[in-house]
Every structure is written in C-alpha cells, then in structure tokens.
Amino acid sequence: MITVIGAGAWGSNLATIALANGYDVNMWSRRSNLSLTRAVRDAEVIVSAISMQGIRDVIEQLQGLTLSPQTIFVSATKGLDPQTARTPCQIWQDTFPRNPIVVLSGPNLSKEIEKGLPAATVVASNTAIAASKVQLIFSSNRFRVYTNLDPLGVELGGTLKNVVAIAAGVCDGLQLGTNAKAALVARGLTEMVRIGVHWGAQQETFYGLSGLGDLIATCNSPFSRNYQVGYQLAGGRNLQEILANLQGAAEGINTTTVLKQCSQRGDISMPITEQVYCLLQAQVTPKEALEGLMLRDIKPEYQQ
Numbered sequence: 278m279i280t281v282i283g284a285g286a287w288g289s290n291l292a293t294i295a296l297a298n299g300y301d302v303n304m305w306s307r308r309s310n311l312s313l314t315r316a317v318r319d320a321e322v323i324v325s326a327i328s329m330q331g332i333r334d335v336i337e338q339l340q341g342l343t344l345s346p347q348t349i350f351v352s353a354t355k356g357l358d359p360q361t362a363r364t365p366c367q368i369w370q371d372t373f374p375r376n377p378i379v380v381l382s383g384p385n386l387s388k389e390i391e392k393g394l395p396a397a398t399v400v401a402s403n404t405a406i407a408a409s410k411v412q413l414i415f416s417s418n419r420f421r422v423y424t425n426l427d428p429l430g431v432e433l434g435g436t437l438k439n440v441v442a443i444a445a446g447v448c449d450g451l452q453l454g455t456n457a458k459a460a461l462v463a464r465g466l467t468e469m470v471r472i473g474v475h476w477g478a479q480q481e482t483f484y485g486l487s488g489l490g491d492l493i494a495t496c497n498s499p500f501s502r503n504y505q506v507g508y509q510l511a512g513g514r515n516l517q518e519i520l521a522n523l524q525g526a527a528e529g530i531n532t533t534t535v536l537k538q539c540s541q542r543g544d545i546s547m548p549i550t551e552q553v554y555c556l557l558q559a560q561v562t563p564k565e566a567l568e569g570l571m572l573r574d575i576k577p578e579y580q581q
C-alpha cells in the first residue's frame with residue numbers, strides 16, 4: 278500500500294501514476310474523511326506532497342503513530358524550513374531516523390504530466406534499495422525515473438531553482454530577450470551550486486534533471502507558479518494581488534527569504550537571490566533589480 282499525503286496538484290498526479298502502475302494507493306488530505314491514522318496504517322511507502330508550510334504540522338501528527346521502521350518516506354516538497362533552513366528530507370530524517378527517506382524531484386510541471394505528456398524525474402536516497410523501490414513504483418512509458426545517491430543535491434536543485442524561476446518570470450515580463458534569460462539562468466545555476474556545495478551537496482548533481490533540468494522547465498513555462506510571480510510583478514501587480522489569484526504554493530517566495538539569511542550569515546555571494554528578495558519585499562522595482570545585477574563590480578566568471 279502506498280499512501281500519498283497532500284491531495285494538491287502534485288500529490289494527485291503522483292497518486293495517479295502509481296495507481297496506473299497497479300499499486301494500491303490511499304490519498305490523505307486535511308479535508309479527507311479518512312483519518313491520518315487509517316491512511317498510513319498499512320503503508321509500505323508514504324509519499325509527502327504537501328507544501329512546505331504544512332510539513333512540520335503533518336510530521337507532528339505522524340510522530341504520534343506507530344510506523345514500521347521499514348516504511349519508506351518519499352518527499353516531493355520543494356522548499357526550506359523558515360526557522361532552521363532544513364530541507365523537507367532532513368526534517369523527515371530528523372523525526373524518523375530509522376526509516377529510509379527518498380526525495381523525488383525533477384522538471385515535473387504537474388499541468389503537463391496530468392495531460393499525459395512525457396517527463397523524467399529523479400529519486401535519490403542514502404538507501405539505494407529504497408530509491409530503487411520508489412523508482413519501480415513511479416516508472417512508466419510516460420514518466421522516466423532515474424535513481425541518484427545524492428539526496429541533498431537532488432532536493433536542493435528542485436528547491437533553489439524556484440528563486441531563479443521568479444527572476445526568469447521578471448526577465449520575460451520585462452521583455453529583456455533571450456540573451457538576458459540565458460545569462461540569468463546560467464548565473465542562477467552558479468548561485469545554486471555555490472550554496473548547495475557549501476551545504477554538502479555534490480556539484481555534478483546540479484547539472485542533472487533536478488537542477489539544470491528543472492531550471493529549464495520552470496524558467497520557461499507559464500505553468501510554473503514561481504515564474505508567474507515574477508512575470509506578474511514585472512507587469513506591475515503587487516505580490517498580495519498575485520498570490521490571491523495563484524493556484525497552489527509558489528515555494529520560491531519563502532525559499533528566497535531563507536536563502537537571503539543563509540547567504541548573509543555564511544558570507545556567500547548570491548546576487549540574484551538578493552535582488553529577488555528586495556523585489557518581493559517591494560524594496561526595489563523590477564527595473565531597479567535588473568540594474569542592481571548589471572552594475573555589480575566586474576569580475577572573473579569563476580572565482581577560486
């Protein structure tokens with residue numbers, strides 16, 4: 278039995294894929310009639326597809342239940358804890374140290390997947406056997422699943438790109454052109470690698486599906502909520518107005534704040550994140566954010 282927690286856009290998609298592969302699937306959400314206790318009682322695999330803001334709440338509820346140490350937790354959330362900057366998988370592992378934890382992340386815009394369009398993703402874990410099991414659950418002729426042994430890198434790829442996707446939306450909203458977008462995405466990737474490696478992830482992971490792959494998807498698609506936030510800010514709307522009309526979470530907003538604090542604390546240069554932060558706080562206009570990036574001190578592309 279597989280239990281999917283969170284019946285939003287992504288959770289519903291993942292449940293559909295596993296169901297189509299012949300697995301028994303339970304879905305649980307805050308609004309379902311099924312209690313969480315019942316939903317996870319026979320679960321061999323628990324897939325969490327809740328937004329970052331609900332993670333601690335759900336984990337607290339699960340903590341009180343008796344779960345087998347063999348139960349595999351799969352995290353599909355792309356965010357960072359506002360208080361601790363821990364990733365969802367780190368929080369799952371802190372709470373359930375004996376259970377295998379797997380992250381599932383990749384260029385997976387749910388609106389395309391629900392139409393049956395082809396996509397690929399990555400499942401990563403320190404427990405290779407758990408990753409292989411999850412790979413089998415979700416692999417299909419429309420969804421190609423790769424395993425990976427760098428869960429932190431895979432998780433951070435999917436999380437950090439949301440900040441760049443906001444900036445890419447601004448870039449397109451201001452009609453800055455393809456050269457500007459290419460520069461932004463490439464330098465955004467450099468920023469992701471810089472903080473990711475500082476936190477212990479492997480550099481090469483960021484050049485795979487969950488890093489570069491997801492950057493390409495979300496920085497170019499109007500289906501991305503994070504991209505939409507940037508695009509609409511560039512169009513002159515304010516953040517409250519945008520969020521009131523946005524379907525689902527734009528995790529990049531909270532991630533930007535967490536990253537800004539971490540980069541300041543660790544003295545890590547993250548100029549794109551800095552400008553996205555100032556823009557979200559309404560401290561600068563989109564055009565001023567662009568100027569802020571273009572007028573930085575000139576420097577080598579890579580610093581030793």
Ligand SMILES: NC(=O)C1=CN([C@@H]2O[C@H](COP(=O)(O)OP(=O)(O)OC[C@H]3O[C@@H](n4cnc5c(N)ncnc54)[C@H](O)[C@@H]3O)[C@@H](O)[C@H]2O)C=CC1
Binds near residue numbers: 330331332356525
């Ligand atoms: N939609 C997409 O294309 C993709 C989304 N993701 C990630 O998956 C996560 C969920 O995204 P979506 O499904 O699109 O968002 P959504 O807004 O459609 O769904 C979020 C779900 O989390 C649940 N939730 C939030 N707080 C909760 C709490 N305190 N207790 C219980 N449940 C709670 C909501 O009820 C809802 O079912 C996000 O972190 C997102 O970045 C990852 C890949 C693709």
Ligand SMILES: O=C(CO)COP(=O)(O)O
Binds near residue numbers: 355384442503504526
């Ligand atoms: O992470 C995603 C696709 O891989 C979804 O992006 P948004 O959260 O920006 O919609």
